[in-house]
Amino acid sequence: MSRATNRDEQRAEIIAAARSLFQRGLTHGSTGNLSVRVGEHLLVTPTGSSLGTVEADELSLIDAAGAHVSGPRPSKEAFLHAAMLRARPEANAVVHTHSTYAAAVSCLDGLDPEDALPPLTAYFAMRVGRLPLLPYFAPGDQVLEPAAEEAARTHAALLLSNHGPIVAGTSLGAALDAIEELEETAKLFLLLRGLPTRPLTPEQVRALARHGK
Ligand SMILES: O=C(CO)COP(=O)(O)O
C-alpha cells in the first residue's frame, strides 16, 4: 500500500472515530482530540475543532516530539499524544475526551492518585487496568508532559484532574474501546457511591491477566 493511500485510510479512520464519539455525546463542543501513528509521525485533530465536523483534509501532522510538521495548528494536547506514544511503542493511537462521568470523577476529592477507579467489572480490568490521576494543569500546559510520559510507560489510560481521560491503544479501535469502558465504569462508580460495593479482588484481576483477557 502506498504511503499516500495509507495516510488517506488513517485520516478516514480518525474522522469515523471522531464522529462516533461526538454523535454519542462522549465529547462535546470543541473538546477532545485523537491521534494515530503514521510511521515516524502522528496525524492529530487540529486545535479548536469539533469532532462532530472536523474533516479528513483538516488533520495536522506532528513529529514524535510533538512538533508541528504540516497542516493546520495541531490540538493543544498534541504534546500529550506524542508523549504517550513515545512511552508506549506498541501503541498506535491516542484518544482524549471530556466524557461526562470520567470528567466528573476527575473532579472528586480524595481519589487515589495511583488508581482513580476501582476494578468494578472484568471489562474495566481487562481494557483499562489501573488508572493514575495526573495533577491539574490548564489544557495545553506542557508542564504535564514528563509526568504523563512517565505514567504512560506502565499505564495505557490516564485521568487528568478536573479535565478528563486520555487513553492509548494498539489501534484507534482499541483506544476507543478502552475510553468507552473507562466512561462506563466512571458512571457505575458514581451510581454506586454510598452503596456497599464489592470491586473485583486483586486475585480476580490477576486471573484475568493470566488468561490474557
Ligand atoms: O480537549 C481539549 C483541550 O484539553 C481540546 O483542545 P484542542 O481543540 O486544542 O484539541
Ligand SMILES: [Zn+2]
Ligand atoms: Zn481536554
